[in-house]
Amino acid sequence: MSDVRHRTGWVEVITGPMFSGKSEELIRRLRRVEIARQRLQTFKPAIDDRFHATDIVSHNQQRMPGETVASSAEILARVDEATEVVGIDEGQFFDQDLVEVCNILAKQGKRVIVAGLDQDYRGRPFGPMPAMMAAAEYVTKQLAICVICGNPANHTQRLTGSRAQIQVGAQGLYEARCRCCFQAPPDESPSA
Ligand SMILES: [Zn+2]
Structure with a gap:
């Protein structure tokens, strides 16, 4: 028997509503x-261009250089063999294959950190993030502060009438709300 173990990787998820500091925590x-001088690559989906085309940027303007990709498969194609840590922001905007991509990277011995x-x-599970949380070894769920009552906030309230699930933006379009102050939009079942 050998005492030599696999150089194991793992998956970390940082999640919660908008304004809960997910990107800050990722950064x-x-x-x-970087301080540990490990080889690092960061990615974000092409849809999110509100701050910068490629950088990962938090609401308080911290930033990390990153690469923009159109799909989770593109992450797999772009990760170098020598990369030790892979950071992914705005995970909710990726396709469902994100889970398998992160599993593959972790099996290769890499540390994968996904924020989203x-x-x-509407308070519904968003994109691949629920499955991502199930697959991860470590899940950090962050809360924001409800702008109405000051309690911890688990929801993102949309302030406009748009019905698109994805409406990129931040201040002015959305605010953090606790479960009591959160108002899900009226039922939008398609009319016959
Ligand atoms: Zn509240």
């Missing part, structure tokens, strides 16, 4: 990776 972890919204503006 904090990635900065420590767990619920959309």
